[in-house]
Amino acid sequence: MKVTQHLWFEKDMEAAIRFYTALIPGSEIHWTSAVPADNPSGPAGSVKIASFTLGDQRYMAIEAGPLDPFNHSFSIIVQ
Secondary structure, rough: OOOOOEEEEEOOHHHHHHHHHHHOOOEEEEEEEEOOOOOOOOOOOOOOOEEEEEEEEEEEEEEEEHHOOOOOOOOOOOO
């Protein structure tokens, strides 16, 4: 079983993951995409999703507006 962390961004997801992947060796952005259909977070194309790796840990991310504001209780610790 694999567990993938999923981060929620109100805005600027792509800039944030570009920053994270530039800081940590062995990191990369696998893909980004816009959700093609209208949904509770906005019209088609306004919600974005991404897959990326920081070091050897895989992450997913979504940029879907302020439905779920950023929560500071999540941390990424680099050893």
